[in-house]
Amino acid sequence: MRFLPEEQQRRLLAACYARSHLTPEQLWMRYFALGGSQGLLELDAYLNGLTTLPRVDRDMLAHAVNERLDEVAGPARAPYSHSVRDGRPVRGPLKALVDLLEGAHRAPPERLPAVVAEAGRALDLRIGVYLADYDQRLLVPLRPGADEELAIDSSVAGDVFRSAGTTVSRDGTLWTVLLDGVERLGVLEVVPLDGADVDDPILREQCQWLATLLGHLVTVTTQYGDGLDVQRRRRHRGSPAELLWHSLPPLTGATERIVVGASVQPAYDLRGTVFDYALSERRAQLAMFNGDASSAVVNALSAHRAARRDGASLPDQYAAVGAELAGRHAVAGLVAELDLHTGVLQWLDAGHPAPVVVRGGSALPRVGPTPRQFAADARPRATEVRLEPGDVVAVYSPGLVETTDEGGEPFGHARVAEHLERGAEALPPEIARLVTRAVIGHSGGELRHDAGILVARWQPR
Incomplete structure (x- = not known):
């Protein structure tokens, strides 16, 4: 609680008293009726700056003046020794x-x-x-x-x-x-x-x-x-896309140590690509799954989330996805974990492009995808790389690089790296948006494959 300086309160109170048209005797009577115990001479000396009064007496005196001002003058009021919170704000x-x-x-x-x-x-x-x-x-x-x-x-x-x-x-x-x-x-x-x-x-x-x-x-x-x-929709969204969109986290997430942004296209005809992330004080967990059946992809995502939220290790998350799929559907995917204190990035992939790391505006050499599938009994060793502060990591779907132009030329990993290098200083969600816009442009405006990308920038304090 903030208290008004005593001398400032006295000066303002004296100015308000002068507008009240009360005699000293009338002011003292009002003050006395409120429970005041000081005499008339003490009040007069205080108003003229010759003595001081205890805070409770100053506030009773201010209230006596304010009651009179309410009767004759309107809103201008004498201040109390402490700030009084108003009710509903009016402006x-x-x-x-x-x-x-x-x-x-x-x-x-x-x-x-x-x-x-x-x-x-x-x-x-x-x-x-x-x-x-x-x-x-x-x-x-x-x-x-x-x-x-x-x-x-x-x-x-x-x-x-x-x-x-x-x-x-x-x-x-x-x-x-x-x-x-x-x-x-x-x-x-x-x-x-x-x-x-x-x-x-x-x-x-x-x-x-x-x-x-x-x-x-x-x-x-x-x-x-x-x-x-x-209002945000420009056209009809198919039922597979509706299912997949409602399974996604927000397109952007951040903590003090990491910023994550994502983009998936085509927004209204998404068929089988989802991403996920979970940020905490210690780590960032990233994932992406792709397949021909939207229901299988959502099941893979759900199995991964359930295992992750149970505190499962990266290999156990991988195995949980395999157990959910049980060989019924072909789903490519990647699960990754970044230690936000050390910068160590680990991942396990199943027929999915490995992450791309951009450092100082240049992409590091890319690791090839692992030719394996999710399996319940699999506990593979994770691939590992140590990031440096400011590094950008991108996980993207197979369909993004497989998208072809009219001549049949795929977008390719090299173009992905080029766009990541060019936009490395932008916000991660903007990097992701620009990459998918470039893929759409490469295809002539109509995507035949899902194009999804998840971009993260590690920025330790």
Whole structure:
């Protein structure tokens, strides 16, 4: 609790007393009725700065003055010795956050843009919400009657999304990334209504508060309604893709020591590729599974998760996947574990491309895939490499490198390494997005194989 300096309280109290039009006797009577024990002369001496009073008497005197001011003058009040928390905020950033929280309580997802608009008005801002579509090509406006969709690769808003930052466009609009934790969901468009300076760091900070809270609300409301999900879809999603998408973790995850980002395409026709990760204080566990049957791939993913959450070692996780599949389906995959303190990366693969490590902008020599299948009785020895701070690790699906152009030339491992090297300084989710966009471009726009990639950057403290 913060206490007001005694002399500052006295000066402010004396100024308020002067506006109350009370005589010293009338003030003393009000103070005495509240339980005060000081005499009239002591009160008069205190108001004139000739003596001090105990804190409890100062506060009773302030309350007596405030009661009179409430009768004749309105809101200007004498201060108490300690800060008194107000009730519901009536203006400013706190009101905006309260409005956003209360407006979203039990609100269906499609009402969220209106709730955001109300929160913006508390800050004298017009706020527009744009969410990234599932192809991560467009930013889709949620505001009714809003402008057309914005291209992620060729707009100011798209640049903010790609860099997960904040910027001001030439027309004075402030754009800031919309995040749920560290996952990029879209951007906010912010236009001051009161002529405020968009370069004001305080305004930017307030907008980032709203963006962080709103990002969380977008994710939460999407879990119990389709209103926002429908906005992000550009076309029908097949049932295998629906099953696989709902089995995936967020496209981005991070701790102090690692950032992970992923991308899987085609977003609406995904057939048999999933990824997974689990981050903790000590380790990061990564996985990817690929197959022709979506149900078998989901079963492999579930078996891996169950074993991992039981605390199983990497070989035991591998064996658990084999036991689940039991030779019924051909599923390629990889399970890996990175020690976040030492940088030691270990993995076990089954017909799956080995991870690529990019160090200092150059890919290290690649290890070939192991020609084996998941098996319940298998306890193979893991391949191991020691990372250096800042290294980027990428795990990608076989279909990503097998995608061919019109002439039949596959995308290939060399192109994967080239794109990883070129974008190594970008955010891991942006690296992953750019690689899958390149694969789509190589195929002429239509993927015949799933293209999935999981990118991690180790950054020890």
